[in-house]
Amino acid sequence: MRIGIIGGGAIGLLLAAYLSPYFEVTVYTRRQEQADRLNEQQLRLCKQGREQRIRVRAALFGAEKVQADVLFITVKQYHLSDVLSQLTNVPSTTTLLFLQNGMNHLRLLSQWKERNIVLGVVEHGALKHDDCTVEHTGIGKMTLSLFQGTLGQAEKLLDGKIPYFPIEYTDDWQTMLTDKLVVNAVINPLTTILRIQNGELIRIQEYTEMMKQLFAEVCDSLALSNRESAWHRIVAICEKTAANRSSMLSDIEHRRKTEVEAILGYVLEEGKKRGVATSLCQFLFYAVKGMEKHG
Numbered sequence: 001m002r003i004g005i006i007g008g009g010a011i012g013l014l015l016a017a018y019l020s021p022y023f024e025v026t027v028y029t030r031r032q033e034q035a036d037r038l039n040e041q042q043l044r045l046c047k048q049g050r051e052q053r054i055r056v057r058a059a060l061f062g063a064e065k066v067q068a069d070v071l072f073i074t075v076k077q078y079h080l081s082d083v084l085s086q087l088t089n090v091p092s093t094t095t096l097l098f099l100q101n102g103m104n105h106l107r108l109l110s111q112w113k114e115r116n117i118v119l120g121v122v123e124h125g126a127l128k129h130d131d132c133t134v135e136h137t138g139i140g141k142m143t144l145s146l147f148q149g150t151l152g153q154a155e156k157l158l159d160g161k162i163p164y165f166p167i168e169y170t171d172d173w174q175t176m177l178t179d180k181l182v183v184n185a186v187i188n189p190l191t192t193i194l195r196i197q198n199g200e201l202i203r204i205q206e207y208t209e210m211m212k213q214l215f216a217e218v219c220d221s222l223a224l225s226n227r228e229s230a231w232h233r234i235v236a237i238c239e240k241t242a243a244n245r246s247s248m249l250s251d252i253e254h255r256r257k258t259e260v261e262a263i264l265g266y267v268l269e270e271g272k273k274r275g276v277a278t279s280l281c282q283f284l285f286y287a288v289k290g291m292e293k294h295g
C-alpha cells in the first residue's frame with residue numbers, strides 16, 4: 001500500500017517512522033530543504049534512549065502528483081485550508097486521513113462530500129528535534145474512525161502488526177473527537193498560562209481546583225453526558241504525561257501560533273449556541289491569544 005503523509009512535523013515524522021517498514025511511504029514537506037535532508041540523511045527515531053535510522057522517501061508538497069492509497073494530513077489546524085486547496089487532484093480512490101486536535105477541521109471537510117474521509121486521534125507523545133529527528137516521548141495509540149465514504153485501503157492499517165504503534169478503530173468519531181477535545185480544552189490552556197508540565201495540574205491541589213472549574217464549564221458548553229469518565233480520563237492523561245509540556249505550551253515557548261481557536265474557540269461557540277456562560281474559557285482564550293502576540 002502507498003502511504004502519503006503531508007507535513008513533516010512531530011506527528012508526520014512519527015507516522016513515517018512506524019509505517020515505513022510495512023508500507024511504501026512518502027512524506028510531503030512544506031520546505032524543499034526538509035525533503036532533501038530526509039532523502040539524504042534518513043529519518044531518526046529516538047525512543048527510550050535508543051536511536052534508529054529509517055529510510056523514507058520525501059518530496060516537496062505540490063512539486064509532484066500525490067500518488068497514495070491513504071493520505072495522512074498532519075499539518076496544524078490553521079494550515080489545513082491551504083493544504084486542502086491543493087488536494088483537488090488527488091485521486092478519488094485515495095482515503096484522506098485527518099489527525100488534527102480540536103474540531104475546526106470538521107467544517108472544512110463538509111465541502112469534500114465525495115471523498116473517503118477518515119478522522120484520527122493520536123495519543124502518542126511526539127517531539128520533533130530537527131527536520132530528520134523525532135522522539136517518541138510517550139507510547140499511546142492512534143484511533144481511527146470513518147467520517148464519510150469508505151475506509152478503502154486504510155483498512156490495512158488496522159491489523160495490529162506494528163510494535164509500539166497500536167492502531168484501533170471506533171465507529172463513533174463524534175465521541176472520539178469530543179473526548180480528545182475536552183482533554184485538550186482543559187489541560188492545554190492551563191498548562192500554557194501557568195507554564196507547567198501536565199503532571200503539575202494534579203500534583204498541586206490549587207491547580208486541580210482550577211482544572212475542575214474549567215472542566216465543569218467545558219462540559220456544560222459541550223453538553224457532555226458522561227462527565228465522570230471524562231474527568232478520570234483527564235487525570236489519567238496528566239499522570240501518564242506528567243513530564244510533558246502540552247502542545248499549546250510548547251507552541252508558545254517556540255513562538256508558534258497555537259491551536260487555541262480549534263480547541264477553546266470551538267468550546268466558546270458551542271457554549272454560545274446553548275446559552276452557557278463561558279467566562280473561564282473566554283478568559284483563557286484571550287490569555288493564550290495575547291501570549292501568541294507577546295511572543
Ligand SMILES: NC(=O)C1=CN([C@@H]2O[C@H](COP(=O)(O)OP(=O)(O)OC[C@H]3O[C@@H](n4cnc5c(N)ncnc54)[C@H](OP(=O)(O)O)[C@@H]3O)[C@@H](O)[C@H]2O)C=CC1
Nearest residue numbers: 007008009010011029030061074075076079100101122126
Ligand atoms: N505532537 C503531538 O504529540 C500531537 C499532535 N497532534 C495534532 O497533530 C497535528 C500536527 O501536530 P504536530 O505534528 O505536533 O505539528 P508540527 O507543527 O510539528 O508539524 C506540522 C507540520 O506541517 C507542516 N506544514 C505546514 N503547512 C504545510 C503545507 N502547506 N504543506 C506541507 N507541510 C506543511 C509544517 O512544516 P514546517 O516544518 O515547514 O513548518 C510542519 O512540519 C496538530 O493538529 C496537533 O494538534 C495530536 C496529538 C499529539
Ligand SMILES: CC(C)(CO)C(=O)C(=O)O
Nearest residue numbers: 187241244245246247248
Ligand atoms: C494529551 C495532551 C494534553 C498531552 O500533552 C495533548 O494532546 C497536547 O499536549 O496537545
